[in-house]
Amino acid sequence: MVSIARLLAVAVPALGAATALVWLLEDRLGFSDASPVYLIAVVAAALASGTIAAIATAVGGIATYDYLFTEPYHTFAISDPSEWLSLAVLLFVGLVVGQLAALQRTQTLTASAREREARQLFAVSRALATRSSTHEALPEIAELLQAATGMRSVRVALGEDDAAERDVAVAGDSDHGRAASPILYQALRRMPGDEPARWIRLHAAGRSPRIAGNLPSPGEHDAEFYRVRIEAAGEILGSIWCARDRPSSPPDRSSTRLLGAAADQIGQLLVQDRLAGAARQAEIARQSDALKSALLQSVSHDLRTPLAAIRAAAGTLRPESGLDDAGRAASAAAIERQVRRLDRLVANLLDLGRIQAGALQADLDVFELDDLVGQTVSRVGTHDRRVDVDVPPLAVRVDPVFLDAALTNLLENAVKFTGPEAPIHVTGAPAGDDIVRIVIEDGGPGVPEAMLERIFEPFVRVRPLGRGTAGNRGTGLGLAVVHGLVEAMGGQVRARRSRLGGLAIEIDLRAAEVPAELSAGAP
Numbered sequence: 001m002v003s004i005a006r007l008l009a010v011a012v013p014a015l016g017a018a019t020a021l022v023w024l025l026e027d028r029l030g031f032s033d034a035s036p037v038y039l040i041a042v043v044a045a046a047l048a049s050g051t052i053a054a055i056a057t058a059v060g061g062i063a064t065y066d067y068l069f070t071e072p073y074h075t076f077a078i079s080d081p082s083e084w085l086s087l088a089v090l091l092f093v094g095l096v097v098g099q100l101a102a103l104q105r106t107q108t109l110t111a112s113a114r115e116r117e118a119r120q121l122f123a124v125s126r127a128l129a130t131r132s133s134t135h136e137a138l139p140e141i142a143e144l145l146q147a148a149t150g151m152r153s154v155r156v157a158l159g160e161d162d163a164a165e166r167d168v169a170v171a172g173d174s175d176h177g178r179a180a181s182p183i184l185y186q187a188l189r190r191m192p193g194d195e196p197a198r199w200i201r202l203h204a205a206g207r208s209p210r211i212a213g214n215l216p217s218p219g220e221h222d223a224e225f226y227r228v229r230i231e232a233a234g235e236i237l238g239s240i241w242c243a244r245d246r247p248s249s250p251p252d253r254s255s256t257r258l259l260g261a262a263a264d265q266i267g268q269l270l271v272q273d274r275l276a277g278a279a280r281q282a283e284i285a286r287q288s289d290a291l292k293s294a295l296l297q298s299v300s301h302d303l304r305t306p307l308a309a310i311r312a313a314a315g316t317l318r319p320e321s322g323l324d325d326a327g328r329a330a331s332a333a334a335i336e337r338q339v340r341r342l343d344r345l346v347a348n349l350l351d352l353g354r355i356q357a358g359a360l361q362a363d364l365d366v367f368e369l370d371d372l373v374g375q376t377v378s379r380v381g382t383h384d385r386r387v388d389v390d391v392p393p394l395a396v397r398v399d400p401v402f403l404d405a406a407l408t409n410l411l412e413n414a415v416k417f418t419g420p421e422a423p424i425h426v427t428g429a430p431a432g433d434d435i436v437r438i439v440i441e442d443g444g445p446g447v448p449e450a451m452l453e454r455i456f457e458p459f460v461r462v463r464p465l466g467r468g469t470a471g472n473r474g475t476g477l478g479l480a481v482v483h484g485l486v487e488a489m490g491g492q493v494r495a496r497r498s499r500l501g502g503l504a505i506e507i508d509l510r511a512a513e514v515p516a517e518l519s520a521g522a523p
Contacts, residue, residue: 010048011057014041019064026069035065039093046097050105054097117254120148124262134269135168142171145262149255151242152223156266158230158238165238173243185225185241186250188260197260199226199250224248228259232267240266306338306345313338344412345477347405355484362399362488366512369394369428369436376407377426385415391428394436397512402485406493409478410440410505418444423500436511441504452495456483479505 018041025034038061046054066076123144131137138156146154153172159165186199226242240263242251251259313331316323323331370391377387407426414424422443431437447455458480479495482505486493491509498504 006049007053007056010045010053011041011060014044014057015060015064017041018061019068022065022069035061035069038062038065042093043097046101050101051095051099054101055095058093113254116148117258120144120258121261124258125265128265128269131269134266134273138169138266139171141262141266142169145240145242145259146171148258149242149251151226151244151251153241153243155241156230156238157241158270160236168238182223182225182241185227188226188228188256190260196253197256199256222246226251226259228263230263230267230270232271235271237267237270306341309338310335344408355481355488360402360484360488362402362490364397364399364489366395366397367400369396369438369509372398372400372403373407373426373428373438376404377411380408380411385420385424387411387424387426389426391426391438394428394430395512396436397510398489398491402489403509406482406485406507407438407440409482413478414440414442414444414503418442418502422502425500430511431508434511436509438507438509439504440507441498441500442502443498443500444502446497446502447495449497452497455479455495456493482507 015038018038021040022034022037025031025037038058041061042054042058045057063076067074124141127137127140127144128134142154142156145151151172153170155167155171156169157165157167184201184203186201189198189200191197222245223243224246226244228240228242229236230238230240240259242259250256313334315321316331317328370393373389373391377389411424411426418424424440424442426438426440428436428438456479458477483493486507486509489509491507493505493507496504496506
């Protein structure tokens with residue numbers, strides 16, 4: 001219904017403007033009958049407030065015109081029958097225009113409601129789809145539902161029954177029923193087929209307001225509660241609780257659909273999270289026992305060695321040590337080297353864990369191989385060792401982070417396990433229609449022929465050939481990490497004897513075509 005204040009706010013300005021225009025036309029410009037001008041006021045009132053305002057403006061327009069512009073002036077007497085016709089026409093136009101405006105308004109409001117409902121459903125679906133876990137998305141879901149439905153509060157509680165339910169997300173007034181389930185509430189009952197769901201008034205089992213000592217939940221006396229069960233595969237997982245000030249009617253159809261859809265999506269994703277968690281735990285348990293002993297044996301010594309060196313070097317930096325500036329600089333440089341060693345060891349451990357868990361996901365794109373190799377060689381500290389690089393500008397499809405980590409491990413191994421005079425070469429060339437091969441080889445002592453097949457296995461520590469290298473045995477992680485990173489990019493890696501006399505590691509990567517527009521624009 002249109003309120004009196006709103007009707008006056010629409011009709012009075014429209015009649016005033018129309019009356020001023022009629023006076024101008026008849027008194028100043030000489031028109032004999034300008035009463036149709038009031039039709040403009042009628043249309044304006046109809047578009048603004050609908051049928052009632054249009055009819056009121058039509059009646060007011062005729063009365064004003066009769067009182068001010070027809071003889072006898074300043075009376076409501078109607079002596080000319082044509083005035084009755086004008087009144088009937090204005091009333092008819094007001095009714096028709098008002099009805100058309102009301103219909104248009106209803107269609108507009110319906111379309112806006114459907115659009116709003118679609119946006120709300122999309123927001124809920126997006127929050128759940130982009131979640132790291134369903135539990136983390138529930139606070140955002142509660143906020144979205146509370147804003148969309150106009151509830152005083154919305155809370156999501158998980159548990160297999162009323163006694164086990166615990167709040168995991170609350171939006172709005174948290175006092176409404178948070179301490180316990182309310183005694184009286186309306187539950188959403190799903191109906192078969194396309195029949196809309198219904199709200200059914202229930203009271204909590206075993207809880208009656210007449211039982212002495214059974215007090216209502218906080219805020220229960222001034223609120224109406226609504227409950228939507230969260231279920232999946234016939235299993236009750238929790239509830240969405242909503243509260244609205246009394247007196248109130250049940251949520252409209254749009255809000256009901258939104259609450260039901262949100263509960264269904266939450267239920268399905270909770271089951272998916274549970275299954276995914278169980279699968280992860282089983283895989284972790286399977287791998288944990290196999291890796292635990294090997295990990296402890298492989299890294300215990302390699303962790304203690306740099307830590308002992310760092311501790312010793314740090315002791316020399318104390319004021320009472322008496323070292324000069326050169327000695328302090330040497331100690332600081334030693335600490336930095338050992339920290340880099342620890343950082344590489346920890347990075348390899350983390351990468352190996354991701355490889356073993358199958359969590360590596362390469363982000364492949366097209367890059368120029370010479371740029372990637374050049375950046376890695378210039379970044380890796382080679383202790384003033386010369387590294388000869390001969391890599392042409394070949395297009396490859398790789399993950400630049402993975403390739404950098406693999407090349408870093410190989411270059412650091414080449415520096416670590418070869419003498420200061422041993423050459424290190426990095427070359428690249430096509431090795432087929434869709435393969436580009438990188439070779440990292442050194443002139444060091446190499447490894448036994450029988451170990452070339454096992455060199456990429458985790459925790460396999462190979463004693464290099466020759467003397468003077470026994471103390472440089474590694475953890476057995478670096479080449480295993482290289483193998484996992486290359487395979488994650490869709491490539492292959494193998495070891496062989498180097499033509500320089502030491503070890504050669506071959507990495508086969510997928511070649512890529514340079515886009516035609518880039519090739520055409522090349523000089």
